[in-house]
Amino acid sequence: MFKKGMGSLGRPRYAAVAYWRGGRVLREAKALVPSAWNWAHGTRYDRSNFEKLADGPYRAPDPFLRVHGKYVFRRIGADAQKIELGNSPGKKLGRKLVRAMGFDLASIHAADARGKRAIVADLKKRPDGWLHAAAKTAAAAVERDFEEWRS
Template sequence: MSFVEENAAYENWMRTVCDVVEDDLERKHDRMSKNTFKFLRATFFRWAHAIKTTAPEIMGLPAPLAVGDAHVENFGTWRDAETRLVWGVNDHDDAAEIPYASDILRLAVSVRLADFSVGNRDAAQAIFEGYGEGLRDPGPTLLDQKEMWMRDYVTVTDEQRKSFWDEIDDYPDASPSPEAETALLESFPTGSKFERFARASKGAGSLGRPRFVAVARWRGGRIAREAKALLSSGWDWAAGNPGRASRLDDAVNGETSAPDPFLHTDRGFVVRRIAADTRKLERDSDFDRKLDTRLMRAMGFEIGSIHASTSRLRQAMLNDLERRDAGWLYETAKATASAVETDFAEWSASNA
């Protein structure tokens, strides 16, 4: 099936399971046409097709509960139940049981397609080594204790704090579905004074899903929550299992993580607290400047740590990893990036 045909099939399926926001879907199409990195981010449902073509050998590897949509922008910060600042994978919407090599391969492909200043071979080396470390000695990345060096990568300025609330205030008013409304209101602490509901238009692969924000006041200040429609993983959809239940809750609460206590699923939505200092780290000039092999190694470590939560497969993953090296990751990422570029060219031609 061509990419254009598969994309249409995926979007038609989306319309059967949630109230698709057609304007956002058009916005997604526009972003997909910008460059191959944005295209990759928006098309995880196509990923299984790509790796079956370029790396069919990994399809039979041990399949832990994995991130799925791993890429260089899928990392961010949150506060755990002890209010410690944690850094790690920020979006588990596409979590599923996936051959372990897929996550690190997709991360390496995303670095290549984003065209960062870090060399692709060095990036593959850092990701590969970090992954092995995370698999062997898993645990959360705590910025208040173990990994204080990383705080410089996630520092929030006063300008960014103001910008966060300015963006919230600019969101248009909305009337969420009864399910989303209840999920949002029940996520606020007792004594909150509700102010308004708004509609947010964010993300890449999730553009088109209903996404709402609720704002309230609580004990002297404003607080906010977000609810985004929950779908089955794009991996399961591609495998012909579109009705398989989401594994998001299992993924975020793995035994090797320090989960965000505000993040959960409810009534068909992913609900989370949003704030200026608990955020997804997205690409900008500052991010590009700071991105280096040390941070890429940390990304690899985080993925390895997540995979280690599937403890029954940990030794099998380690055994297979020992038969590979960073050169394998570099070469496979190169071939897979080429397959993504082919799909991007088809999409661009169809929308010219």
């Protein structure tokens, strides 16, 4: 096992590499981080929600995913690579990648039929260009927060 770097919010991550049946297998251990949803809504975090979402009907199950104490243990694809965005992330986030990320996030919400209907109804009421405008507003807020933190 070796330290893999820093994970969410600067928490350490560890990885184990082994050989099995002629190929590499990788496993990762990292801190279980409560959802920002709970923080934003003042609700108590329940780790079973993590497991429920991870095993949802629209997710590819990881048979090695385990939550033990305050840690998550999971497999890593031997060919998986981290996406490095560098200094110009906007130029490297192509439409296909953003679409895939959105599809992955939407698949979690689609697991609940009531939630899915509510989302579709909400989207139908929104004007053209709302998402782009919201993204610009969010980006500006993050940049202001960063500048405030930096100074």
